[in-house]
Amino acid sequence: MAVFALVFLAPIAYSIYISLFKTRLIGGTSFVGLENYQQALTDPNFWDGLFRVGIFLVVQVPIMLGLALLAALAIDSGRLHGASFFRITIFLPYAVPAVVAAIMWGFMYGNQFGLVGNINEAFGINIPAPLGPDWILASIGNIVTWEFVGYNMLIFYSALRVIPSSLYEAAEIDGAGQFRIIRSIKLPAIRGALVIATIFSIIGSFQLFTEPSILQKLAPNAITTFFTPNYYAYSLSFNGQQYNYSATIAIIMGLVTMIIAYVIQLRGMRKGS
Amino acid sequence: MTTLQEAPATRSAPKKKVRRYSTKPRKSITLTLATGVILLYSVVPLLWLVINATKSREGLTDSFGLWFADGEFLLWDNIVSTLTYNDGIFGRWFLNTLLYVVAGAGGATFLAVLGGYGLAKFNFPGRGGVFAVVIGAVAVPGTALAVPTFLMFSQMGLTDTPWAIIIPSLISPFGLYLMWTFANDAIPTELLEAARVDGSGEFRTFFQVGIPLLAPGIVTVLLFTTVATWNNYFLPLIMLKDPDWYPLTLGLNAWNAQATTNGGEVIFHLVITGSLLMIIPLIAAFLLLQRYWQSGLAAGSVKE
Numbered sequence: 001m002a003v004f005a006l007v008f009l010a011p012i013a014y015s016i017y018i019s020l021f022k023t024r025l026i027g028g029t030s031f032v033g034l035e036n037y038q039q040a041l042t043d044p045n046f047w048d049g050l051f052r053v054g055i056f057l058v059v060q061v062p063i064m065l066g067l068a069l070l071a072a073l074a075i076d077s078g079r080l081h082g083a084s085f086f087r088i089t090i091f092l093p094y095a096v097p098a099v100v101a102a103i104m105w106g107f108m109y110g111n112q113f114g115l116v117g118n119i120n121e122a123f124g125i126n127i128p129a130p131l132g133p134d135w136i137l138a139s140i141g142n143i144v145t146w147e148f149v150g151y152n153m154l155i156f157y158s159a160l161r162v163i164p165s166s167l168y169e170a171a172e173i174d175g176a177g178q179f180r181i182i183r184s185i186k187l188p189a190i191r192g193a194l195v196i197a198t199i200f201s202i203i204g205s206f207q208l209f210t211e212p213s214i215l216q217k218l219a220p221n222a223i224t225t226f227f228t229p230n231y232y233a234y235s236l237s238f239n240g241q242q243y244n245y246s247a248t249i250a251i252i253m254g255l256v257t258m259i260i261a262y263v264i265q266l267r268g269m270r271k272g273s
Numbered sequence: 274m275t276t277l278q279e280a281p282a283t284r285s286a287p288k289k290k291v292r293r294y295s296t297k298p299r300k301s302i303t304l305t306l307a308t309g310v311i312l313l314y315s316v317v318p319l320l321w322l323v324i325n326a327t328k329s330r331e332g333l334t335d336s337f338g339l340w341f342a343d344g345e346f347l348l349w350d351n352i353v354s355t356l357t358y359n360d361g362i363f364g365r366w367f368l369n370t371l372l373y374v375v376a377g378a379g380g381a382t383f384l385a386v387l388g389g390y391g392l393a394k395f396n397f398p399g400r401g402g403v404f405a406v407v408i409g410a411v412a413v414p415g416t417a418l419a420v421p422t423f424l425m426f427s428q429m430g431l432t433d434t435p436w437a438i439i440i441p442s443l444i445s446p447f448g449l450y451l452m453w454t455f456a457n458d459a460i461p462t463e464l465l466e467a468a469r470v471d472g473s474g475e476f477r478t479f480f481q482v483g484i485p486l487l488a489p490g491i492v493t494v495l496l497f498t499t500v501a502t503w504n505n506y507f508l509p510l511i512m513l514k515d516p517d518w519y520p521l522t523l524g525l526n527a528w529n530a531q532a533t534t535n536g537g538e539v540i541f542h543l544v545i546t547g548s549l550l551m552i553i554p555l556i557a558a559f560l561l562l563q564r565y566w567q568s569g570l571a572a573g574s575v576k577e
Contacts, residue, residue, distance in 0.1 A: 015421035067311060074308040079301040086308055088563060090315045095555040097504035099522040100548040103529050104322055107545070150315060210506050217530050237420050238511060246420055 019248040036248035045226035046249060050256075052137065053228050057205040060141040065197060067145070068152035073182060075153075076160040087157065091150035098147065102214035105143045106131075110218060131219040140211045144204070152197045159193035160186060195268030199261045206257045209234065229253045326351055326546045351546040358543055363550075365517065366524040370503060372435060373520055377442025378498035385445055385494050389452025390483055394465060407446055407453075423511045437512035438520070442502050448494040455490035456483075492565040496558065503555060521551045 019036050040046050071090055075083045093101070109130040130139040163185065171181050187194075209230040216223040225235040229249055236246035327348040355363050392403065422441055423432065431437045460483060468478045484491070506522040513519060516527065529544045559566075 011418045011421040011425060014425055015418070018421065018424070071308060071311050074304055077304065079299065079304050080308060081300050081302070081305045086312055088560065089312055091559070092319065092556060093315050095500065095559050096319070096552050097506070097522055099504070099506050099526055100551060101318075103525065103544060103548060104318055107325075107541070108318065108321060146314065146318065149311065213510075214526060214529070233420060234507075234511070237423075243420065243424060250418075250420055 015247040015251055018244050019251055021244050036245055037252070039245065040248050040252055045232060046229060046252075049226045049229040049232050053205055053208055056137060056141060056208065057202060060144060061198065061201045061205060063141075064145040064149055065152055065194070065201065068149050068197070069156055069194075071149070071153045072156035072160060073186065075157055076186075077178065087154070091154050093147050093149070094151040096147065098210040099214060101143055101147050102211045105139070105146070106215050106218045109139055131215065131222060133219075133222040136215070136219055136222040140208070140215065143211050144208075148201070148204070152201070155193050155197050156190055159190035163189045191268065195265060198268070199264055202260055202264065203257055206230070206253060206260075322545065322549050322552075326542075326549045329542060347542075348546075351542055352550065355543045355546045355550065358540065362516065363521075363524065363547060366519050366521045367550075369435070369518055370520040370522075373438050373442065373505070374499055374502045376435075376439045378495065378502040380439070380443045381445040381448055381498045381502075382491065382495045384443060385448035385452045385498070386484075386487065386491055388449050389490075390456050390460075390479065390487065392449075392453050393456035394460060394462065394483075407449055419507055419511055426512065432512050433515050433518065435518060438505070438509055438518075441508060442498075442505070445494070445498050445501070448498050451494055451497070452487070452490055455493075456487060459486045459490065489565050492562055496562065496566045499558070500555060521547070525551065 020034070071086070074080055075087050080086055096104075129135065167185050167189075168181065171185060176184065207230055208228045212223050212227045212231055213234070216227075225239070226232040230253065233246045233249040233253070236242045236249065240246075327346050329347050329351075392400065418441075426432050426437050431440070464482060465478055468482050473481070503520075504522065505520065506526070509520050509523050513523065516524070519527070525544060525547050528540055528547065531540060
């Protein structure tokens with residue numbers, strides 16, 4: 001509990017405290033109340049980043065969870081050849097650190113010795129550069145999807161395994177087909193797992209940092225210092241020394257994440273009853 | 274609620290396939306192929322990594338990405354160069370990572386087990402409050418805490434030391450949550466009462482009754498905290514300046530960035546080989562322990 005207080009409660013309290021101050025070149029540090037918050041809410045860079053993770057989350061999370069759900073249902077159906085091989089292999093990318101995943105995909109995306117370059121050469125076509133400003137967000141989305149499809153698949157699969165088999169037998173006697181079983185038994189039974197996976201994916205999207213920060217070196221024109229709110233907070237502290245403002249951004253992001261997670265949880269649970 | 278009679282069945286489920294349909298489902302080639310697409314998506318980048326770890330720096334640019342370069346198979350040479358480059362700094366980073374994992378993930382798991390067991394099995398005033406705080410903690414983005422933690426630690430003189438990585442790693446709200454739900458399911462309260470009636474002290478009850486029943490959950494939490502610490506990038510990035518204390522994630526990134534700085538030696542082949550070396554231990558751990566952690570996940574994390 002003491003450790004918990006030191007690494008969890010104290011930083012939150014401290015971060016709220018410093019977000020109320022401002023350090024100026026002349027006059028030093030002074031109490032400014034909510035001025036930093038006002039500044040953040042009118043800061044185009046902050047909104048830009050928030051908007052970007054918003055798009056990311058609306059597009060990437062459903063794709064990733066959809067793929068994971070399909071894989072989980074397929075493996076659970078008992079109709080796959082080598083189902084356990086599928087299960088463990090699809091899960092493997094989760095063991096790859098985000099740093100390695102970003103470096104690896106970064107190489108593959110590159111036209112120097114990347115696969116994209118190879119494909120362009122082999123087919124004489126021109127796939128749009130994944131590291132260009134237009135495609136960079138989709139490219140990052142692909143990396144994140146690759147990393148976490150297996151993890152989410154496993155969460156869904158575990159939830160599917162604990163459905164009592166008597167339900168399936170009853171459905172079969174009633175003449176229900178596979179799709180009917182999926183719709184009426186499997187999906188409702190794993191609603192809890194779906195809600196949890198959605199919440200964790202949303203938290204993950206809002207925290208997006210590692211992938212853009214690694215790819216930044218490969219795509220300096222496409223990734224700005226305020227690419228995501230988290231990256232912005234980091235740049236403000238460690239390149240700009242604006243600790244107070246950075247703490248403010250971090251707090252706002254924490255609040256936004258908590259509110260959205262809470263809303264999803266409420267909605268998910270209400271549908272359940 | 275899982276009762277004691279059901280618990281062993283759940284644990285052995287992934288090993289022994291339970292027939293759940295009255296008629297045995299036909300294996301479907303179409304479905305296997307369709308799911309195979311997702312499998313390929315997961316596996317091809319890993320194959321790319323393995324294949325390219327066998328190439329020289331020149332071979333990387335000259336040859337097709339998904340096949341070996343003509344006449345060279347330099348995996349062993351690349352491993353040797355990775356381990357010896359820059360006075361063997363890679364080994365140092367590896368040991369650092371190991372230290373952070375053993376102390377951080379081990380400690381986090383220990384605290385999560387103690388806390389989860391306590392919260393699940395003891396009634397005390399304020400339990401509802403603790404629950405709210407833990408759920409809140411799962412939702413708070415870890416990175417939002419990093420900047421203030423950095424400022425606090427730098428005032429305490431802890432930055433640029435291993436403590437700056439280990440102490441924040443000790444708390445895993447998700448691990449605590451997982452352990453809590455798992456303990457709720459896996460340990461019947463009657464069993465604890467029986468142990469108490471027989472005169473067993475709380476600690477003895479915990480170690481002799483609680484720990485064995487919790488084993489699959491403990492393996493699960495340990496693996497997830499290990500992955501979190503092994504893969505940690507943001508925290509070391511802000512806490513550490515001295516490359517001697519870097520974990521592998523920061524080290525590899527530094528090597529990768531070397532190519533874009535002026536005068537830096539381009540060592541992409543070592544970055545690729547180093548990446549491969551870094552992911553092997555985790556993949557091995559997942560494969561070796563899969564029977565245990567998968568059942569822990571099934572019984573603990575997702576059951577409502």
